[in-house]
Amino acid sequence: MRAMNAEILTIGDELCRGEIVNTNASTLAQRLWDLDITTRWMTSCCDDADDITSALRQAVERADVVICSGGLGPTEDDLTVDVVAALAGVAPVVDETARARMESFFTRMPGASVNPGLAAIQLRQVRVPTGARVLGNPAGLAPCFEQSIYRSLQGSPIPVFCLPGFPREIAGIWESTLRARLAELREAAGSVERIARQIYRAFGRGESQISQLCRGIVDDVPGATIHYQVKFPETLVKLVVRDRDQATADARLASMDTQVRERLAGVLYGTGADNLVAVVTKQLIATKRTVATAESCTGGLIGELLTSLPGSSAAFAGGAITYSNQEKIRQLGVAKATLVTHGAVSEATVREMASGARERFGTDLAVAVSGIAGPDGGTPDKPVGTVWLAIATHTAVKTKQLAWPGTRDQIRQLAAWWALSLILEEVKS
């Protein structure tokens, strides 16, 4: 049993100028880690043929597999195919399957035929090195391909996988072909360790508190490790067990489940791939409940989250974005006296917003939010980060106050997630 080492090479001037954050490298590293492939090196370089060449040469010297992202577009800046082909000693060639897909894509585009000059430059992005294994691209035009490049010293061929730079396309390629191909290579290399893993999703406390709650859980379980990942506003707790035998790994993982759930009681809302948005939407649909939103400081964010998944129209009727006091009165029937006496950011106001929305939309539930997202508008009594939430059901209105001084964007995100959390509390019971 030997570990398989990977190098991730991300290419692009915009990376080296710091214009974009390199999320591709981290998501690829995460996915490799899940396959028991260790990322030893992550390198970024500019759109420069010499630099890409030297980065690739070095990567095949020190890694067992190279994952390369970027530089597959149609412009003259996109050099990956040319460099990889040159290193492999072959010429670039148009991949006919990818060309056919591109032609059918442009045929469907309105007005495509009026601009025939596009064809030549567009063809650049469906090229691959001659003889490369083409893995396709279900979410885009430039095909992913695998090309072996020989190490100079030992002379062994190292597989280099070239992907586009768009995260959505990388995800599509990973799911459709790349994961399976890498698993195959890992097995062939004799890395037969099996992995059992579970992701626990926690919302409502910070990472340090959550890691404190889980302390010591893996200590007595052979081959077990625990990792934390903050995806604001939630924290993922990842349990991993490695063993030569899959059943042993699975059993050891399962043996910790009850304890994790006990420790994370109150913050754990789900496991696996579904985040809070997906959990709430699916649960609303499954329990045939309907919901409406009444949003002030979140400005439509809760509605946007509740409609982000297909099929959400079964559960979501609509919402009122009441940014001004006047709209809180007109759309939701909040009493002017309530706004005058308690202010727009108050328990009394969100109560009336939630019950007003539930009545008007005729839904089972309605959730309301009003808060001070900042950076201006805070007072000593109600500092930035003060948010009131309410949820109205057939029988009652419950409220909750937040007081977390983050950025405007964080406060809005957190408020929207708390609104979802209040909905989940009602529909899971």
Added chain:
Amino acid sequence: MRAMNAEILTIGDELCRGEIVNTNASTLAQRLWDLDITTRWMTSCCDDADDITSALRQAVERADVVICSGGLGPTEDDLTVDVVAALAGVAPVVDETARARMESFFTRMPGASVNPGLAAIQLRQVRVPTGARVLGNPAGLAPCFEQSIYRSLQGSPIPVFCLPGFPREIAGIWESTLRARLAELREAAGSVERIARQIYRAFGRGESQISQLCRGIVDDVPGATIHYQVKFPETLVKLVVRDRDQATADARLASMDTQVRERLAGVLYGTGADNLVAVVTKQLIATKRTVATAESCTGGLIGELLTSLPGSSAAFAGGAITYSNQEKIRQLGVAKATLVTHGAVSEATVREMASGARERFGTDLAVAVSGIAGPDGGTPDKPVGTVWLAIATHTAVKTKQLAWPGTRDQIRQLAAWWALSLILEEVKS
């Protein structure tokens, strides 16, 4: 005139497992770019002495300056000081200034004295290589330091700057000492190149069409380059001119402005740091116009964008999220006959949504969207990606149809940006 090339080395197992996104590398690259130092390489490796050693050896071979982040903490995993000292042929030594700061810090910590065992391990993080230039750390305990390491071939000393891994500490070090020190090195190296740059922001066509429109613009301008960056749904066109003389660079950049604006007519909506959301919000506020939203398939996204900046309450009254037909009737007064005859996704429906919203919210403008975001719900007549938009003003209602077959998320993003674009058309005239 020669450019100064940098390598950024970020160290940490959590980076290589993909658990955290490497924002340090991108913010450092951005800061270096602003100093006219070109980041040619960004490398990440694990907390492994051999790997750090080989990464540093290579960095000093190919870069003029190395910025290294991570591995300065107190634990046994933190190896940067030891590796750098070994490469420089010196021993690590406790920096007395940093030790004094740390002692005073722990004295102020409640309960610090109960744990005397901490001292030995904590001292690890105030060590530097003997003879290193210490730059301090206003926001943390581990001091930043500069240590020269010699290239093997030419034998010239390359400055290596070691920083901790916490973004807040890096920012503090940058502002207090590092920026000035790097500017000094750049001048000493004779790199007196000046940069003039402009970002043009384009929306409404894809990157390949936009790059086609700009073809050849920089060809006859000495020192000029053009770059494209897709930030879906917009594309940034970046013009850069380098010259020893700032005024020359500025003049050459300005000489291209008219031509860029002519070529991008119809898709260019702004320049500089403000994206369409910021441009629209600021223009609404500047022209004292108010807007309301009537959203179906975007589910609140337009409202969320229009409220994402502070001060937006001056322009945004509120919105109606009318996901169901019933809500289109109740909240906006769309005629039932219109929905029956033309369907929810139709020009007639969005017209009534927009004018209904403008009347009810009492705003200058109202924008409405109804579409099929998919992946389900498409028909041969109205495939996924069919979106109707309308904008109502005091005098008229204008409409627009989209037909772009992307993912659900992309279709919603695109529709929301088109809504903003329709608003901008009204408020800039």
